[in-house]
Amino acid sequence: MASMSPLVVKISGSLLWFLGVFPQLSEILKKHGAEGEAELGQAQFAQLLQPVLQELADALAENHVVVEQNVKIINGSQLRKFLADQKHLNDVVEKIMQEKHDQKDAKTTKELIRSFLEENGSDLGLPPLRADEMVVLLYDAVFADVRETKSTAGSEEDLMVILKEILVKFEEQLEANPVFHDLGI
Secondary structure (H helix, E strand, C coil): CCCCCCEEEECCCCHHHHHHHCCHHHHHHHHCCCCCCCCCCHHHHHHHHHHHHHHHHHHHHHCCEEEECCEEEECCHHHHHHHHCHHHHHHHHHHHHHHHHHCCCCCCHHHHHHHHHHHHHHHHCCCCHHHCHHHHHHHHHHHHHCCCCCCCCCCHHHHHHHHHHHHHHHHHHHHHCCEEEECCC
16 A cells, blocks of 8 residues: 555456456455355345445545546437437438438338438447447337338438437437447457
């Protein structure tokens, strides 16, 4: 505990990692008899955990630890800005209509929009599908809520109405439950 300079670390998500950059934790665990494979009841665990956490908090207060994460928080704010920009909305509708004309098989408007958003959604403020399984579930939930009566894509006006409905649903969901996208350190 001689040095008071901050220790910069990167998140890897494991206790072993933390033991490596903060070896005092191992000493604290030994001191309180919190090592080993013994099974404890809930009360015993709580009794053992409280002094360990208190000493860990004291040690961290003395040795400053800075945690650095390279994460993008997607909370719907960029999507809100996009929805307010009619020119960009029109551009997206034109791109989707172009995709409709380029494809040989007929897709519904929802299918066209979903396909477009899966490929280009991150440019509009949506989380990339590769982010995690929760994003796939988000897409599924949003598109399940959208009703469409036509069997194939209709006019630009119809597409604009459905696109706005979908993007508003995404914005509401992301505002309520932001997505944290790890940009990979």
